[in-house]
Amino acid sequence: MLEFSDIHKSFKNKKVLEGITSKIQPGEFVGVVGCSGAGKSTLARILAGLESPDKGFVAVDGSPKVALGSNLMSDDLVAYRRSVIGYVSQEVNLFAWMTVREQLLIAPTHVCGFELDRVNQQLDDLATQLNCHELLLERPNVLSGGEVRRFGLIRALLLNPKYLILDEVTNGLDPQLIVKISEVLLSYAREQQMGVMAISHQVDFLRCEANRILFLHQGSITEEGGSDILVNPSSTELGEFLSYVRRSR
Amino acid sequence: MNNYSLNFTVIEQFSSALAFGFLTTIALSMLSIIAGTVLAFPLVRGMLMHGRLLGALVNGWVNLVRAIPLLVLLTGAYYITPVLTGLKINSFLTAAVVFSVYLSAFVADILRNAIRSVPESFVQTGMALGMNRSQLNHHIILPVVLRGAMIPVFSMYLSLIKYTSLASAISVHELLHVADLIVLQKLRPVEAYTSITVLYLLIIIPLSLLSRQLESRLGSSSGRNRTYDA
Numbered sequence: 256m257l258e259f260s261d262i263h264k265s266f267k268n269k270k271v272l273e274g275i276t277s278k279i280q281p282g283e284f285v286g287v288v289g290c291s292g293a294g295k296s297t298l299a300r301i302l303a304g305l306e307s308p309d310k311g312f313v314a315v316d317g318s319p320k321v322a323l324g325s326n327l328m329s330d331d332l333v334a335y336r337r338s339v340i341g342y343v344s345q346e347v348n349l350f351a352w353m354t355v356r357e358q359l360l361i362a363p364t365h366v367c368g369f370e371l372d373r374v375n376q377q378l379d380d381l382a383t384q385l386n387c388h389e390l391l392l393e394r395p396n397v398l399s400g401g402e403v404r405r406f407g408l409i410r411a412l413l414l415n416p417k418y419l420i421l422d423e424v425t426n427g428l429d430p431q432l433i434v435k436i437s438e439v440l441l442s443y444a445r446e447q448q449m450g451v452m453a454i455s456h457q458v459d460f461l462r463c464e465a466n467r468i469l470f471l472h473q474g475s476i477t478e479e480g481g482s483d484i485l486v487n488p489s490s491t492e493l494g495e496f497l498s499y500v501r502r503s504r
Numbered sequence: 505m506n507n508y509s510l511n512f513t514v515i516e517q518f519s520s521a522l523a524f525g526f527l528t529t530i531a532l533s534m535l536s537i538i539a540g541t542v543l544a545f546p547l548v549r550g551m552l553m554h555g556r557l558l559g560a561l562v563n564g565w566v567n568l569v570r571a572i573p574l575l576v577l578l579t580g581a582y583y584i585t586p587v588l589t590g591l592k593i594n595s596f597l598t599a600a601v602v603f604s605v606y607l608s609a610f611v612a613d614i615l616r617n618a619i620r621s622v623p624e625s626f627v628q629t630g631m632a633l634g635m636n637r638s639q640l641n642h643h644i645i646l647p648v649v650l651r652g653a654m655i656p657v658f659s660m661y662l663s664l665i666k667y668t669s670l671a672s673a674i675s676v677h678e679l680l681h682v683a684d685l686i687v688l689q690k691l692r693p694v695e696a697y698t699s700i701t702v703l704y705l706l707i708i709i710p711l712s713l714l715s716r717q718l719e720s721r722l723g724s725s726s727g728r729n730r731t732y733d734a
């Protein structure tokens with residue numbers, strides 16, 4: 256279980272997160288919703304070990320707390336990013352100087368030391384499931400946005416993380432692709448007992464797939480519960496947010 | 505042509521001097537390129553130390569060297585060093601040291617800019633993939649820096665080869681110095697300067713072609729990095 260407790264973060268004098276506490280169970284799919292500026296991406300980056308909180312900690316499977324301190328390159332945090340957390344951001348970077356396959360293999364083989372044959376097999380399987388296998392030998396400059404997103408997800412999954420943080424990964428993609436990605440992701444998560452936290456504005460998708468929903472409002476979790484809270488919200492803030500989502504469709 | 509008849513047979517009498525000048529130009533260039541490039545690395549390290557005295561000093565040094573005309577640096581070093589130290593110094597060695605120092609400042613500046621151009625999002629991607637500092641340097645920063653710096657650095661090398669002609673001002677027996685000797689002794693400027701131009705081209709053209717090839721290879725293999733931002 257990934258527990259995060261009392262996470263605070265300010266940028267200059269602006270408080271972005273104020274005492275966020277929750278957890279992700281192995282195999283659980285947690286959806287995070289909230290307005291822009293609610294602190295969702297900052298929370299994702301802190302949990303991914305890419306941003307230091309002003310206060311707070313995470314604990315993995317009851318092990319001693321991981322201090323998300325100011326030194327982002329400390330051995331503890333590097334090990335946490337390498338073996339515990341996978342992170343796919345809104346911005347997926349693929350490097351132009353090598354083929355997709357070459358760059359997807361770097362982290363599993365050179366960083367984590369996984370066996371090349373096994374990683375190649377896993378890469379082939381995931382790319383086939385996501386309908387992008389024929390692009391593995393291409394360079395990234397010929398890929399579309401949706402293809403880059405799929406490879407960003409595959410790159411994270413190849414590290415076999417225990418918990419995966421997705422920050423608006425499906426935004427801007429067509430519905431068919433969203434369904435395909437979620438099918439592959441959820442089946443992989445069930446198989447590997449991987450906990451997933453997905454930040455998304457796609458409320459319908461979360462209502463169907465998420466086990467639990469966190470609603471962030473002005474840096475705090477103002478409502479937390481099963482996916483039914485996206486139908487019958489108890490807080491006025493979530494109710495307002497959902498009415499805006501409906502109107503924007 | 506004004507009563508001037510070309511006579512390249514004169515040049516044959518100076519063939520060994522020209523060969524020596526040619527080799528001296530190559531040796532001076534190679535030595536300066538190797539030493540200048542090696543010297544550039546500690547300079548870059550110093551330049552990237554923000555807010556520290558050493559960083560400010562190194563930046564000041566690089567800017568100073570880049571601001572002074574090369575001929576002034578060269579003649580200054582050659583004539584001032586004996587006055588200050590009382591030592592009689594070798595002109596070839598002086599030229600090699602000055603060219604190395606001069607090149608190191610430019611290469612350091614190019615490398616510093618290439619390092620600064622590495623997108624922060626690339627580094628964050630590497631961190632998210634569990635890379636430690638040395639893995640980030642090896643897999644992400646170095647490839648970006650090499651691609652950004654290789655062509656301008658190579659172009660600087662080509663310029664330096666041409667700048668070696670300035671060493672004739674302190675009597676280094678490189679190509680231009682030999683041509684000047686031919687003119688003084690035989691009054692044959694057209695033949696002398698045409699001959700050394702051909703010899704310079706023999707050095708520069710293959711390197712220019714190599715540079716073009718490198719440029720097109722890097723261009724086709726790098727293209728633009730692909731980022732998809734929602």
